[in-house]
Amino acid sequence: MPFRFTIERTAGAARAGVFTxxxxxxxxxxxxxxxxxxxxxxxxxxxxxxxxVQMILANAYHLHLRPGDELVRQxxxxxxxMGWDGPILTDSGGFQVFSLADLRRVDExxxxxxxxxxxxxxxxxxxxxxxxxxNLGADVIMQFDHVIxxxxxxxxxxxxxxxxxxxxxxxxxxxxxxxxxxxxTAAPYGEQALFPVVQGGIHEVLRREAASRTAAAGDFAGxxxxxxxxxxxxxxxxxxxxxxxxxxxxxxPRYLMGVGFPEDLIEGVRxxxxxxxxxxxxxxxxxxxxxxxxxxxxxxRAELRADGAPLDPNCGCPLCSRFSxxxxxxxxxxDEILGLRLLSxxxxxxxxxxxxxxxxxxxxxxxxxxxxxxxxRYYSGAASPSSPATTP
Ligand SMILES: [Zn+2]
Numbered sequence: 166m167p168f169r170f171t172i173e174r175t176a177g178a179a180r181a182g183v184f185t186x187x188x189x190x191x192x193x194x195x196x197x198x199x200x201x202x203x204x205x206x207x208x209x210x211x212x213x214x215x216x217x218v219q220m221i222l223a224n225a226y227h228l229h230l231r232p233g234d235e236l237v238r239q240x241x242x243x244x245x246x247m248g249w250d251g252p253i254l255t256d257s258g259g260f261q262v263f264s265l266a267d268l269r270r271v272d273e274x275x276x277x278x279x280x281x282x283x284x285x286x287x288x289x290x291x292x293x294x295x296x297x298x299x300n301l302g303a304d305v306i307m308q309f310d311h312v313i314x315x316x317x318x319x320x321x322x323x324x325x326x327x328x329x330x331x332x333x334x335x336x337x338x339x340x341x342x343x344x345x346x347x348x349x350t351a352a353p354y355g356e357q358a359l360f361p362v363v364q365g366g367i368h369e370v371l372r373r374e375a376a377s378r379t380a381a382a383g384d385f386a387g388x389x390x391x392x393x394x395x396x397x398x399x400x401x402x403x404x405x406x407x408x409x410x411x412x413x414x415x416x417x418p419r420y421l422m423g424v425g426f427p428e429d430l431i432e433g434v435r436x437x438x439x440x441x442x443x444x445x446x447x448x449x450x451x452x453x454x455x456x457x458x459x460x461x462x463x464x465x466r467a468e469l470r471a472d473g474a475p476l477d478p479n480c481g482c483p484l485c486s487r488f489s490x491x492x493x494x495x496x497x498x499x500d501e502i503l504g505l506r507l508l509s510x511x512x513x514x515x516x517x518x519x520x521x522x523x524x525x526x527x528x529x530x531x532x533x534x535x536x537x538x539x540x541x542r543y544y545s546g547a548a549s550p551s552s553p554a555t556t557p
Contacts, residue, residue, distance in 0.1 A: 168304075177533065179523075181194070184440070187356055194434045197254060198446065199444045202223075202227050205447065205513070254442075255303040256422070262289055274290055292339040296343065308360065308362050326371050330375060330379060330382070340359045387420060388419050391422045424443060455477075
């Protein structure tokens with residue numbers, strides 16, 4: 166079995182586990198930095214290894230458009246192309262097709278849309294997306310699903326959820342076909358696992374139905390939880406996560422897609438989530454915003470101009486172990502490339518270390534207290550010496 170999930174210890178719904186893939190093991194809970202275009206912005210593979218990142222993400226939609234999944238395959242697959250030898254997961258592009266592209270038409274067969282790069286008309290079907298993800302060659306590939314806005318009504322949510330389940334059947338059939346044919350379209354670099362995506366918006370009945378029908382559709386190595394943190398209030402997100410925890414198979418990893426603020430990670434782990442990803446740590450870095458253990462900080466704030474302290478006294482990243490807030494503010498306000506890089510390093514390090522700490526707390530049977538104290542400190546507003554933490 167190239168894919169295996171072992172649960173070592175639990176604390177309520179929270180789990181400390183190990184997800185084994187052909188490119189190595191992932192200790193869970195774990196945060197996966199996002200390299201949308203086969204690059205975790207401003208962070209190279211040596212940096213990722215130094216931060217003990219175990220698994221990263223890339224995006225099928227973006228890589229299909231540029232440089233092209235066929236080219237990536239010719240060059241030996243995504244691992245070789247981007248010089249990363251650890252596990253990779255590719256998102257199917259469902260989210261991008263439905264949010265980023267100029268959407269033209271959705272029908273049972275697939276989605277017609279215009280490329281956000283050159284306006285050319287494209288048509289994605291579940292089968293095509295499987296071939297794209299096969300060409301890219303990530304360890305874990307996500308099904309193509311129908312993504313809708315977070316607070317869609319019951320009818321729209323049911324329609325998208327049921328279509329996603331039908332598309333899962335087609336993804337699975339194509340995935341098996343590609344595996345069995347082993348022809349030139351097959352990836353030359355090892356086995357892959359297909360994760361379904363469970364949809365259903367914020368509707369509990371739909372979520373339960375989608376989870377049980379998805380689990381019945383095959384023995385999957387893991388499950389994606391999609392369509393959350395897309396504009397709904399946080400209590401709704403957390404309520405649906407509890408529903409997902411009850412209705413998904415416990416012996417498989419659960420991946421909460423696109424959710425990556427520190428408080429969401431901890432609330433997700435509390436509700437049985439094992440894997441997370443989000444563009445926030447690198448995207449926030451580009452706007453001068455940073456996560457810290459004492460809350461969020463905007464490093465452009467005038468109050469930091471002469472602040473000689475590290476950004477986060479509790480962080481061991483390359484930024485915090487060496488440079489002051491004043492220096493970081495100077496770099497960022499001067500648009501120095503180093504400022505952007507150091508902020509990205511810090512933010513990614515912060516989330517990866519947060520999940521490592523959560524894992525240790527679960528294993529040591531102190532997770533409930535640890536998570537409560539962590540959130541209290543984070544919400545305390547003590548991040549900035551002279552005034553409360555700000556949001557970007
Ligand atoms: Zn740091």
